[in-house]
Amino acid sequence: MEIRIGSLTHPAVIALLDQHHQDMLLHSPEESVHALDLSALAQEDITFWCAWKDDALAGCGALKELDNAHGEIKSMRTSPDFLRQGMAKLLLEYMIREASSRGYQKLSLETGTMAAFLPAQKLYQQLGFQVCPPFADYQEDPYSTFMTKTIS
Template sequence: MQIRVGELDNKQVLALLSEHHQDMLSHSPVESVHALDISGLKAVDVTFWSLWCADQLVGIGALKQLDKYHGEIKSMRTSVQFLRQGVAHKILAHLIAEARTRGYQRLSLETGSMDAFKPAQKLYQQFGFQECLPFGDYNVDPYSSFMTLTL
């Protein structure tokens, strides 16, 4: 598998991002969905990666710089045909390693609070993330769960 920076114009990436947004909207009201759109993922403070197996997209993830010492995980998603094959683990490990390389002292994320998000929460906990209060521009929201990892 190969991790590539960008690929935001690739039709497979665009399809997976669309699937990601639709899935988020199926579990949360629009005002509680914090997934970045394409312009948000192209912002200067965001780096987007895609994970590939030959010419097949297997997953995506992004890292947003909140400040010099704090980053946020955004848009983590595994392609359906690659679920339960360690893709999310590889992407998350890459994002954490990149955060450490950048000198971040903390890495945080927002995910859903409903049962559909329990597998993601479990993965984050396995990497040492712990529940926290809202960070950055987030507010308390019954549809959101906030987690952070001290690096």
């Protein structure tokens, strides 16, 4: 598997991000969906990566700089053909290392509260994330779980 800066114009990437957004809308009302669209992922404060196995897109994820000591994980998604094969864990570990190399002291994320989000919550907990209050511009929301991890 190769992780590289994601091409937001690649058809497979566009399709996976569209699927991600549509799936979020199945489980949360629109005002509670915080998935980023293509233009938001192209902003300078966000680095977007894709994991590729041969020529197949295995997954994606992004790291948003909140400030020089705090980053946020965004747009984590595994391609359907690669579910339960450890791709999300590899991508998340990669982004944690990147956050650490940037000097971030904290890494946070928002994920859903519905049953469909339990596998993601378990993965985040496995890698040291703990439930926390809302951060950045987020507000309390029954459809959101906020998590954070101190990194060195």
